Amino acid sequence: MPFRLWFLPAALVVSCGLYTTAQAHPHVWVSVQSELVMDGQKITAINHRWTFDEAFSAFASQGLDENDDGVLSREELQPLAQVNVESLSEYGYFSELYQKGAPDTGETAFGDPYDYWLSVSGDQLVLHFTLPVVADVDTHQEAVLDVYDPSFFVDFTFADKSPAKLLNAPANCHARVERPKGLDDDVASQLAAIPADQRAIPSDLMQFTVAMANQVYLKCD
Incomplete structure (x- = not known):
């Protein structure tokens, strides 16, 4: 099942009572923890850990306890993890990595994801995967990692604890996290009016949803 179809049915189950807010963007909530893997001052990979909301987790895991x-074992969840991770490329892995101030080339910074699996934390599904970095991003000029869905179909938010960290980074490399400020009531109301079966949003709203990016800034002195 393609990634978009994995999300879409979950957002449409309001008639079954699972999603009380299924008629409003966003439809799925994801808590994000990201680990930037370093080799010297070069970013080599991003380890993502995405925790899905309870209602979506319950819906997505139905019938998987064979x-x-x-x-729900890792083995039982692996087919679901595979089909979703393999389809993430259509959405750019909901991640962008670039040098601050550099022009947008439109090319992805990542290779194919690997080392992926699903686990369960309480009542929530947790997707783990690694994105290899194929772009040469200059960390001396400050690199930026964005995690977000520009259509705001999925609301990504950095976790309260350990939202981002560096792995194997030299002492002169430092990271800081910037969280989005949120949407004002008017924009939120317009997004809420978009039906669940419409993933795309009007272009005039895109400027606001793009500003909902969760960002990690990395610089090596």
């Missing part, structure tokens, strides 16, 4: 033991 041995009926009440526990």
Whole structure:
């Protein structure tokens, strides 16, 4: 099942009572933790950990407990992890990595994801995957990692604890997190009027949803 179709049915189940806010953008909520893997002063990979909201997790995991033991194992969840991670490229992995101030080339900074799996934390599904970095991003000029959905179909938010960290980074490399300020009531109301079966949003709203990016700034002195 393509990634977009994995999300879309979950957003349409309001008639079944699972999603009380399914008629408003956003439809799925994801808490993000990102790890920037370094080799010297070069970013080599991004390790993502995405925790989905409880209602979506319950919907997406229906029927996956094949041995009926009440526990969703990594093996039982692996087919779901695979089909979704393999389809993330259509959405640019909801991630962008670039040098601050550099022109947008339109090219992805990432290769194909690997080391992916789903786990369960309480009542929530957690998707783990690694994005290899194929672009040469100059960390001396400050690199930026954005995580967001410009259509705001999915609301990505950095986790309260450990939203981002560096792995194998030299002492002269430092990261800081910037969270979006949120939407004003008028824009939120316009987004709420977009039906669940419409992923795209009007272009005049895109300037506001793009500003909802969760950002990690990395610089090596």
